[in-house]
Amino acid sequence: xxxxxxxxxxxxxxxxxxxxxxxxxxxxxxxxxxxxxxxxxxxxxxxxxxxxxxxxxxxxxxxxxxxxxxxxxxxxxxxxxxxxxxxxxxxxxxxxxxxxxxxxxxxxxxxxxxxxxxxxxxxxxxxxxxxxxxxxxxxxxxxxxxxxxxxxxxxxxxxxxxxxxxxxxxxxxxxxxxxxxxxxxxxxx
Numbered sequence: 311x312x313x314x315x316x317x318x319x320x321x322x323x324x325x326x327x328x329x330x331x332x333x334x335x336x337x338x339x340x341x342x343x344x345x346x347x348x349x350x351x352x353x354x355x356x357x358x359x360x361x362x363x364x365x366x367x368x369x370x371x372x373x374x375x376x377x378x379x380x381x382x383x384x385x386x387x388x389x390x391x392x393x394x395x396x397x398x399x400x401x402x403x404x405x406x407x408x409x410x411x412x413x414x415x416x417x418x419x420x421x422x423x424x425x426x427x428x429x430x431x432x433x434x435x436x437x438x439x440x441x442x443x444x445x446x447x448x449x450x451x452x453x454x455x456x457x458x459x460x461x462x463x464x465x466x467x468x469x470x471x472x473x474x475x476x477x478x479x480x481x482x483x484x485x486x487x488x489x490x491x492x493x494x495x496x497x498x499x
Contacts, residue, residue: 315328317373317380319366319369319373319376320369324359325359325362326359327358327360328425329421329424330417330422330424330426333427334402336357336358339354340354354374359373380424381424383424396440397472404439404440405440406418408434408438412438443470446466447467447470447472451463451464
């Protein structure tokens with residue numbers, strides 16, 4: 311299957327911004343709990359389809375469905391419940407180092423389609439730095455009998471652990487102001 315460059319809705323074609331960096335930004339937006347669902351949807355539509363996508367309000371639902379399909383590389387079997395052992399934003403240095411060591415690709419100098427990036431990411435060797443860190447993050451230390459060794463591995467896990475994003479909760483006055491803004495502007499959330 312060829313990497314998609316366009317989506318089509320009712321015989322109208324929308325150009326997709328296929329660059330892997332845009333898809334990584336979409337992933338970041340999708341995971342940002344400080345942004346409301348509607349705003350996240352609009353941001354993803356804008357990132358992937360630009361002004362043309364945002365201007366077509368009657369097709370937002372379909373554009374978002376197609377955006378999701380594009381970001382998931384047309385895979386239906388992605389498991390949302392598996393343990394998260396990687397974060398694109400936090401691990402970008404490890405990703406870059408792994409692409410360089412495994413493929414000789416300097417990501418900062420590449421214009422790469424998202425689907426190619428994802429294929430390469432999933433094809434990285436077990437020995438690359440990213441996959442070694444991912445393995446360490448999910449290693450079950452309860453299987454280690456030696457206390458010193460277990461402590462050593464647990465300390466290493468803490469050093470490479472993914473940082474959890476703190477979610478800012480709006481005060482009651484801030485929430486009222488936000489609600490008033492949306493009401494005045496007519497923007498749906």
